[in-house]
Amino acid sequence: MRAKTDTPTSLDIGLLLYPGVQRAAVHGLADLFLVANRVAVELGAVELPRVRTSFWQANEAGHLQPAADSPASEVSALRVLIIPPSLESTPQGELLARHRTLLCQLHGRGTVLASVCIGVFFIAASGLLDGRPACTHWNYVHTLAQRFPRVRVGAQQPLLDDGDIVTSAGLMAWTDLGLRLLERFLGATVARETARYLAVEPVTAPLPGALFNPRLDHGDEAVLKVQHWLQGNGGQDADLAAMASCAGLEARTFLRRFRAATGxxxxxxxxxxxxxxxxxxxxxxxxxxxxxxxxVGYQDPGAFRKVFQRITGLTPSDYRRRFAVSGPYRDSLAETP
Known part of the structure; x- marks a missing residue:
């Protein structure tokens, strides 16, 4: 399948409804995206896609279907599916199992999965976070780690954007998540002005290279499979032969299609x-x-420093001096070197 070349006129973001979902977060996110559309118009950004919000729920068979009174939308159009938080206890196994297949299918099509607070349990139960970092509310860090030991849980980390999966921590972290998605898909100006209109703190703009937003909506399923694999293993042990094998393509064909799809x-x-x-x-x-x-896969620290500085504009030591956090956030990534 070849990459899409047309520019979308809408950015379809779905919100997952499930028993016990926090309705304030659902409606708050819908309002945030509505404000973003108005802000974009006022800024004269007519070339940007408009955010189109829809609401979804899983039926008893585990199939995703539009919720009652949801604006018309197609599952195949979803660029992002957000799993909101809940004021109740962590989701039970039966509820998580009902959503497992549909989340894997969406992820496999290139939909970004995003969660707030205990919404991460749905993604973890699907197996998509095995070996990958994620964060959740401080009260559920140990529970998440115990139930899903293959997830690298970041204790108290407020928001973790890992490309095709985004997780956020607190009950009110839906504002940070919504603004991060706006920054990613509509740009920093729209995100900043939306935050100003809503009188909330804007998400701190990362340095170039610190937040990688890969293109996932290109429509080339073979390339998308490799992208998910690279996100899962952190880009390590990924030589051309291994990537081409993962895609099921001859090396030269893979190189051409990968660049056409991702840029x-x-x-x-x-x-x-x-x-x-x-x-x-x-x-x-x-x-x-x-x-x-x-x-992160560099045997030569000198080569790592050169690549890091070229992408971010700072040496690793300078980056740490400017952006390292203190207190309980330090050493919160349960990753092994």
Missing amino acids: LRPTEYCQQVRVGRACRLLEFTRRNVEQIAWG
Whole structure:
């Protein structure tokens, strides 16, 4: 399947409804995206897609269907599916099992999965977070780690954007998540002005390279499979032969299709993934630069420093001095180097 070349006129964001979902977060996110559309018009950004919000729920058979009174939308059009928080206890196994297949199917089509607070349990139960970092409300960090030990749980980390999966921590973190999605898909200006209109704190703009937003809506399923694989392993041990094998393509064909779909060569893509992971380790752990370089797949720390500075504009040490957090956030990424 070839990459899409048309520019979408709408950005379809779905909100998942389930028993016990926090309605304030559902309606708050819908209002936030409505404000963003108005802000974009006032800014004269007519070329930007308009956010189209829809509401979805799983039936007894585990199929995703529009909720009552939801605006008309197609599942295949969803760029993002948000799993909101709940004021109740962590979801039970039966509820999680009902959503497992549909979340895997959406993710496999290129839909970004995003969660707030205990919404992350739905994604974790699907297996899509195995071996990957995620965050949740501080009260549920240990429960998440115990129920899903293959997830690398970031204790108290407020928001973690890992490309195709975004997780956020607190009950009110839906504002941060909504603004991050606006920044990602509509740009920093729309996100900032939306935050100003709503009188909430804007999301701190990351340095170039610190937040990698890969294109996932290109329609090339073979390339998308490789992208998910690279996000899952942090871009490590990903030589051309391995990536082409994952895609089921001859190496030359894979190179051509990968660049056409993502706009990057495979080596450039892997560098972006690795530097993004390194930024989080510099912010949230005390590991030295050499340990971080090895942890993200560089055997030569000098080569890592050069790639890091080229992508972010800062050396790893300078990045840490500017962005490292203190207190309970430090050493919160349960990742092994």
